[in-house]
Every structure is written in C-alpha cells, then in structure tokens.
Amino acid sequence: MAPLKDIVPAATNTVNTRFIVLEKSNTIRDGKASTCLSLVADETAAVHFQMWGGECDAFIPGDIVQLTNGIFSYHKNNLVLRAGRKGRAEKIGEFTMVFVESPNMSEIRWSRDPKNPKKFVKEEGVVPDRSRIFTPSP
Amino acid sequence: MNQSKLLKINPHESENPLDLSLKESFSLCQSQLRPPFPLKIPSPTEYSHLNLALIYGTLTEPNLAKTHITHLHAIVVDGYKLFTTTLINLTNQNYHKLPETPRAQLIWVTSQLVQVSAVKVDSLLISLLRQISGGDFSEPNLWLCVKLLEIFDQNWDRLLDEQPLVLKSAVFVFLRLLSDHYRLVGIGNLDDLKRLEADFCVKALRQRFALCMKIGRDLVRLLQDLVFIPEFREIWKDLLFDPSKFQVPGFTDISQLYCVRTSSQYFLLRISPEMETHLRFLLTHVKWGNQKRYQAWFAKKHLSLPGSETVIIDIVRFICCAHHPSNEIIHSDVISRWAVIGWLLTCCRKNYFLANVKLALFYDWLFFDEKVDNIMNIEPAMLLMVNSLPQYVDITHTLLEFLFLLVDNYDVHRKEMIARGASTSFGILVRKGVIRSLEPLISCSLLSPLLRERLSTFVSTSNLGVVMKGSSDFCSRQLERTRVAECHVEVSK
Structure with a gap:
C-alpha cells in the first residue's frame, strides 16, 4: 500500500493505495460513460481522483476507498489518479481516516527524467500547495 | 463468490469479512445441516464452522430456521457464546446492511436465545437496542422498536431474574424514544407502538422502581419529558409528592435520585455503534x-433526517459522560469536546431541542457532588462558555443564562440543592485548574451586567474562594487577541 506522497506519474497500472474522498465535482457524461473528478487524500498527500461509470454514484465524500492496480497519469491534460480498465476501486470504510490537503500530487509539475525519459521527476521550483480545482469554501 | 443473501453489498464496495466467513462455513458444512445430524462430536474447528454455518442458515433460510436452531441446541457446548457473540458483531457492524429477511430472522433467533438464557444474550439485546435510531420514524426503525418490545414483554420475568441490567437499559431506551414518538402525529402505526412503549415503561416504573432507580438521575431527565402523557403525569406526581407509592424502602424523596450519577453505559444506548466510532474518531x-469536513460528513450521515435533531441531545450526553479523553489527547492539538458541542448547538434549529441539549450539557452541574461525580462530565460546558468569549459571546450568554434558569426553576422545592450543585461545579472547575478563574466571565463587558452580577453573587455567596484578580476588562483584552481564538470560528460555522 503506497502513501499518496510517493506516487509518480507513469503509464502503468501499478498504484495500490487507500484514501478518503473529500469532495466531488459534478458528474460529466463523457461519451458512453460518466466521469467525475474528485479530491481525495491520505495522511501524506492529496490527489485528484477520477471516478468512472458506477464509481461516480458509489463513492461519496467521507468514504474510504481502496485502489488496486490504479494508474496515475495524464488524462486529457489533467494529471489524475484513476482505476483505469485494469484497476479496481472499492469502498472499504467511512470517516475514520486522517488526511492532509497539501501537497496535491496532481498539482505538482512533473517533467521527464533526463536520465530515463520513461520516468517522471518533480520539477524544481514552487509547488502549488493545494488543489486549484477544489478550493475551500469561504 | 456468489451474491450474499445475508448482507446488501453495493457495487464498488469491498466484501465484508464477517459475511465471507459465515458464507464460507455455510458452504463447508452444508451437507451436515439437514437431518439426520451426525452423532460424531465435532472438533473445536468443526464446532466453530458449524456455529457460523448455523448462523448463516438461520438468518437466510427462514423456512429451515427451526431445524437449524434444534441443531444448535443439540450441539451446543459453550452456552451459545460463539453463536451469540457472532450475532453481536454482525449487529454492531452490519445491522443496517441486513435485508428484511435476515433482520426478521435475527430478531427471531434473539428471542430463542433469550429463552435458553444464552451466554451474552444481554449484550445482544443491547446491541439491538442501539440500532433503533433516534429521530428516524421510518417503517423498519419503528418495526425494530415493536419487535424488541415484544421480546422484553414476553420474557419479562426471565429477564428480571437473570438480566436486570438489560431491562434497565430497555427502560432507558424506551422512555427516551417515547418522548420523540409522542411528539409525532399522523404516522400510521405509531399509536400501537406508543401504547406498547408506555405500557412497558409504566410496568417497569410501577412494579420495579427499585430497579429503575439504578439508572440514576437521567431517569428524571427522561421522565420530565413525558409529563404530558397521563400515566406518566401520575408517576411524576407520586415521585414528587408521594414517593412511598413506589414501595422502595428508604426512598422518600426525588432528590435521592438526583444524587445518583447515571453510569456512562446508558449514554451509549442512544448512540449507534457507528456513530460512536465516528464521534470517538473525531475526538x-x-x-x-x-474538523470542518468531518463535521459535514457526520451531519450528513447522522443528522440529516427531519427528526434527527433529537439525537443531538443524546450525543451531548454521550460526549460529556461517556467520552473522556486522556490527558495526552487533552494536551494535544486534537479538537476538544467543548468545540464539538459548540458545533452541535449550532445544528439545533428548534428551541425545544436546543433547550434539551443545553439541559443535557448542564445536567450533572445541577447535582454535582465531588464524592460521586466526575469533573469530566461538567468540563465541556465550562470550557465552551469561557472559550466562546469574546467572539461567540452569544453562546456564553445563552449558556450562562440557561444555567441560572435551571438553578431557579428546575426544581423549586429543591432549589438549594441545585444551587449547591452548580456552585460546587464552578468551584471544582476552578480549583482543579480546568479554568484559572471565573474572571473571564465576571469581568466580560460583552456579557449583560445583570448576568455578570448574578454570577458574581452566586459564586461569592457560595463561598468558593474563587480568585477574581483585578477588574480590568478581560474581554476587551481578548478582543485584541481575536486571531488566536479563530479556531472557534471554524468550529461554529
């Protein structure tokens, strides 16, 4: 089980983690399926998690979700975590998990590792602390 | 794995470990579950599997349930302990996920276990009582009330004999539910339910008052909410004017009840195990x-029904009396009980509930006696009053005013006792260092002068020796330091 702070963008379905859902945006019909962007977090970091199909209705804020073989990659220019076709997201509990809202792994700027272009590394410089999509209500 | 008949598992929800193990044992033992039953004595592992299989069978195969129970009676060697404790776990963790049939079967099998005096059947009944949600007037919830009342009614003598604690717990629960059920009109079956609840409680109070008395002072708190029901008005009158009617030797005055602190186990009875887990996690x-997000989730989950405001009364009682954080937590940056209660107060919309929540918060103040009472029960009210200054002076004002209203009116014939309780509370809270002094309240210019004067006279006549250093206005000084207190903004909004 990887803490969210350790996930790195990659084109492989290898992310195994658990998190609590903090917020959901509106569900969008995207072709045949519906998708829903959400803000999720664990005690180390937050990230944008894209729900797909049935997940959009199954998970609500406060749910603790276990992600098996998920993928953290660019999807239509957004860096999101999702189950993808090969992964699975399952509700395993509610409420009883602590979390932090920064850093947000989806807001970090990543660039290709010069030594290994298949890999991503964090870009030096100022890291946006929190989600710019899910901003705290006043 | 095929679909469970025992639990409703939603898509994208992980399998339930208890459900899995019951299902597994059931498929493992299926061949042994039909007569003729093997005569061989099972090994300990086989015995556990058989027990779990019989639970799954009893709950999901109503037409074979009698056979399964006969089977259970034949093999049992542990006083039904494994069978009952598994049902307790199932109830505590998954009652709300049980479909209609397993729910009905669970009640049926519970009544069977009561009849054989199964080990731990008292805890099973208590687990079920906790599943009755306050303020939920839906059919399944009211059904559970009726079913449990039937069990208590049909097994009255046996329970009285063997499980007096569970009977007291049931009295506590149904007295509490009655006040909610009587305020509702126009719900179909409710009249029958109210009748059953009232009959059960009146029987207990009239025939077994000595037992009910053991509930302690919260018995009075619950009864006072029922005075508008004729039978309870009579009980109330006798309590005040003719206590000998209850035929309890030595019971001569209601103040004897005031002196008994209600044990914390009663406050768990009106909080579901899930709600308890969430509250304890929060605290x-x-x-x-x-805390903001957690509070929003909690409110959505537990306080969103039109009637659920009533549960706040029980939650406040639970927080004050049944959740006492360790010193380590108190001195950490974990959110405090008073702050959560401050937030809960803002969730009350109707005055009736608000008054009852404030009463729940101050109840132990009124009768506080160092010998029997716990300072942790009165601490949240004091800290909420002091820490709400200066920004939330309204809260401080409302609470302090309410406390004096209680001192003057709660029981006019025993006013002295109550005034002593309240002043002892102030005294001990200062003496034990919960607050350094009452100066923040007494010198706060934002509070009405009348109220401050009242407090000042109240504590000086009761000779507390409370230090009231200087007279500089604490509030104005505090105002400058408003930023520090901003945490409270978060809490109340």
Whole structure:
C-alpha cells in the first residue's frame, strides 16, 4: 500500500493505495460513460481522483476507498489518479481516516527524467500547495 | 463468490469479512445441516464452522430456521457464546446492511436465545437496542422498536431474574424514544407502538422502581419529558409528592435520585455503534482546523433526517459522560469536546431541542457532588462558555443564562440543592485548574451586567474562594487577541 506522497506519474497500472474522498465535482457524461473528478487524500498527500461509470454514484465524500492496480497519469491534460480498465476501486470504510490537503500530487509539475525519459521527476521550483480545482469554501 | 443473501453489498464496495466467513462455513458444512445430524462430536474447528454455518442458515433460510436452531441446541457446548457473540458483531457492524429477511430472522433467533438464557444474550439485546435510531420514524426503525418490545414483554420475568441490567437499559431506551414518538402525529402505526412503549415503561416504573432507580438521575431527565402523557403525569406526581407509592424502602424523596450519577453505559444506548466510532474518531484523531469536513460528513450521515435533531441531545450526553479523553489527547492539538458541542448547538434549529441539549450539557452541574461525580462530565460546558468569549459571546450568554434558569426553576422545592450543585461545579472547575478563574466571565463587558452580577453573587455567596484578580476588562483584552481564538470560528460555522 503506497502513501499518496510517493506516487509518480507513469503509464502503468501499478498504484495500490487507500484514501478518503473529500469532495466531488459534478458528474460529466463523457461519451458512453460518466466521469467525475474528485479530491481525495491520505495522511501524506492529496490527489485528484477520477471516478468512472458506477464509481461516480458509489463513492461519496467521507468514504474510504481502496485502489488496486490504479494508474496515475495524464488524462486529457489533467494529471489524475484513476482505476483505469485494469484497476479496481472499492469502498472499504467511512470517516475514520486522517488526511492532509497539501501537497496535491496532481498539482505538482512533473517533467521527464533526463536520465530515463520513461520516468517522471518533480520539477524544481514552487509547488502549488493545494488543489486549484477544489478550493475551500469561504 | 456468489451474491450474499445475508448482507446488501453495493457495487464498488469491498466484501465484508464477517459475511465471507459465515458464507464460507455455510458452504463447508452444508451437507451436515439437514437431518439426520451426525452423532460424531465435532472438533473445536468443526464446532466453530458449524456455529457460523448455523448462523448463516438461520438468518437466510427462514423456512429451515427451526431445524437449524434444534441443531444448535443439540450441539451446543459453550452456552451459545460463539453463536451469540457472532450475532453481536454482525449487529454492531452490519445491522443496517441486513435485508428484511435476515433482520426478521435475527430478531427471531434473539428471542430463542433469550429463552435458553444464552451466554451474552444481554449484550445482544443491547446491541439491538442501539440500532433503533433516534429521530428516524421510518417503517423498519419503528418495526425494530415493536419487535424488541415484544421480546422484553414476553420474557419479562426471565429477564428480571437473570438480566436486570438489560431491562434497565430497555427502560432507558424506551422512555427516551417515547418522548420523540409522542411528539409525532399522523404516522400510521405509531399509536400501537406508543401504547406498547408506555405500557412497558409504566410496568417497569410501577412494579420495579427499585430497579429503575439504578439508572440514576437521567431517569428524571427522561421522565420530565413525558409529563404530558397521563400515566406518566401520575408517576411524576407520586415521585414528587408521594414517593412511598413506589414501595422502595428508604426512598422518600426525588432528590435521592438526583444524587445518583447515571453510569456512562446508558449514554451509549442512544448512540449507534457507528456513530460512536465516528464521534470517538473525531475526538481522538482530528486536529483543530481539520474538523470542518468531518463535521459535514457526520451531519450528513447522522443528522440529516427531519427528526434527527433529537439525537443531538443524546450525543451531548454521550460526549460529556461517556467520552473522556486522556490527558495526552487533552494536551494535544486534537479538537476538544467543548468545540464539538459548540458545533452541535449550532445544528439545533428548534428551541425545544436546543433547550434539551443545553439541559443535557448542564445536567450533572445541577447535582454535582465531588464524592460521586466526575469533573469530566461538567468540563465541556465550562470550557465552551469561557472559550466562546469574546467572539461567540452569544453562546456564553445563552449558556450562562440557561444555567441560572435551571438553578431557579428546575426544581423549586429543591432549589438549594441545585444551587449547591452548580456552585460546587464552578468551584471544582476552578480549583482543579480546568479554568484559572471565573474572571473571564465576571469581568466580560460583552456579557449583560445583570448576568455578570448574578454570577458574581452566586459564586461569592457560595463561598468558593474563587480568585477574581483585578477588574480590568478581560474581554476587551481578548478582543485584541481575536486571531488566536479563530479556531472557534471554524468550529461554529
């Protein structure tokens, strides 16, 4: 089980983690399926998690979700975590998990590792602390 | 794995470990579950599997349930302990996920276990009582009330004999539910239910008052909410004017009940295990500044029905009397009990509930006696009053005013006792260092002069020796330091 702070963008379905859902945006019909962007977090970091199909209705804020073989990659220019076709997201509990809202792994700027272009590394410089999509209500 | 008949598992929800193990044992033992039953004595492992299989069978195969129970009676060697404790776990963790049939079967099998005096059947009944949600007037919830009342009614003598604690617990629960059920009109079956509840409680109070008395002072708190029901008005009158009617030797005055602190186990009865887990998590792990989301989730989950405001009364009682954080937590940056109660107060919309929540918060103040009472029960009210200054002076004002209203009116014939309780509370809270002095309240210019004068006279006549250093206006000084107190903004909004 990887803490969210350790996930790195990659084109492989290898992310195994658990998190609590903090917020959901509106569900969008995207072709045949519906998708829903959400803000999720664990005690180390937050990230944008894209729900797909049935997940959009199954998970609500406060749910603790276990992600098996998920993928953290660019999807239509957004860096999101999702189950993808090969992964699975399952509700395993509610409420009883602590979390932090920064850093947000989806807001970090990543660039290709010069030594290994298949890999991503964090870009030096100022890291946006929190989600710019899910901003705290006043 | 095929679909469970025992639990409703939603898509994208992980399998339930208890459900899995019951299902597994059931498929393992299926061949042994039909007569003729093997005569061989099972090994300990086989015995556990058989027990779990019989639970799954009893709950999901109503037409074979009698066979399964006969089977259970034949093999049992542990006083039904494994069978009952598994049902307790199932109830505590998954009652709300049980479909209609397993629910009905669970009640049926519970009544069977009561009849054989199964080990731990008292805890099973208590687990079921906790599943009755306050303020939920839906059919399944009212059904559970009726079913449990039937069990208590049909097994009255046996329970009285063997499980007096569970009977007291049932009295506590149904007295509490009655006040909610009587305020509702126009719900179909409710009249029958109210009748059953009232009959059960009146029987207990009239025939077994000595037992009910053991509930302690909260018995009075619950009864006072029922005075508009004729039978209870009579009980109330006798309590006040003719206590000998209850035929309890030595019981001569209601104040004897006031003196008995209600044990914390009663406050768990009106909080579901899930709600308890969430509250304890909030008060153990969630840091100041992070509570907003948890509070919103809690409110959505537990306080969103039109009637659920009533549960806030029980939650406040639970927080004051049944959740006492360790010193380590108190001195950490975890959110405090008073702050959560401050937030809960803002969730009350109707005055009736608000008054009852404030009463729940101050109840132990009124009768506080160092010998029997716990300072942790009165601490949240004091800290909420002091820490709401200066920004939330309204809260301080409302609470302090309410406390004096109680001192003057709660029981006019025993006013002295109550005034002593309240002043002892102030005294001990200062003496034990919960607050340094009452100066923040007494010198706060934002509070009405009348109220401050009242407090000042109240504590000086009761000779507390409370230090009231200087007379500089604490509030104005505090105002400048408003930023520090901003955590409270987060809490109340």
